[in-house]
Amino acid sequence: MVQSDRNAARFNILLALLACFFVLVPFFESGGLVEGIVRIAVEVTLVAAVWSFRSSLHVPVLVTAITALNELTGSLEAISPEPFLVVTSRVLTLVFLGVTAGFLSRYFWRQRVDVIPRTLHAEGLTSVVAISGQLFLAVLIGRLVGSYVSQRAGRAAVGPAPDEESRLR
Numbered sequence: 001m002v003q004s005d006r007n008a009a010r011f012n013i014l015l016a017l018l019a020c021f022f023v024l025v026p027f028f029e030s031g032g033l034v035e036g037i038v039r040i041a042v043e044v045t046l047v048a049a050v051w052s053f054r055s056s057l058h059v060p061v062l063v064t065a066i067t068a069l070n071e072l073t074g075s076l077e078a079i080s081p082e083p084f085l086v087v088t089s090r091v092l093t094l095v096f097l098g099v100t101a102g103f104l105s106r107y108f109w110r111q112r113v114d115v116i117p118r119t120l121h122a123e124g125l126t127s128v129v130a131i132s133g134q135l136f137l138a139v140l141i142g143r144l145v146g147s148y149v150s151q152r153a154g155r156a157a158v159g160p161a162p163d164e165e166s167r168l169r
Contacts, residue, residue: 010052017045039074043067046100053107063103066096 021042047067051060070092077085108115117123 010049014045014049014052021045036074040071043071043096046096050100050103053104059099059103063096063099066092066099070096 021038024038047060047063050063054060070089073085073089073092077089117126
């Protein structure tokens with residue numbers, strides 16, 4: 001198999017896994033065993049992506065070690081939710097996501113080929129992603145404005161807060 005065929009197969013597998021996560025995750029309730037399985041599956045997918053596109057062993061080994069520490073602290077946090085474990089787990093999650101995103105972004109930006117959809121299916125997915133991104137932004141802004149307006153209306157119906165009464169006098 002030629003190198004470009006291997007890269008195309010890697011991208012297709014990664015795309016399929018990420019699409020499955022984005023489609024299936026909203027159907028599961030947060031918390032419990034299912035959330036843990038989904039989190040681990042996402043981590044394994046991202047670690048596999050880093051290993052697939054490596055040029056040396058430094059970053060993949062680092063990402064794997066951070067992931068293992070993150071899962072260890074997450075498991076300990078589930079057993080005993082001490083503040084130190086909670087903070088450590090959250091920090092390791094942020095470091096994992098930052099290092100992974102940085103590595104994959106650097107890899108893709110260094111590629112000297114244009115990334116364009118070449119098949120009809122890829123063009124369709126590209127269109128769906130573009131439209132859903134715009135819809136997501138519009139819905140998010142609408143919900144934020146609606147939430148703000150309803151909170152203001154709720155405050156006006158109840159009356160001013162005690163600290164506002166003292167300011168009004």
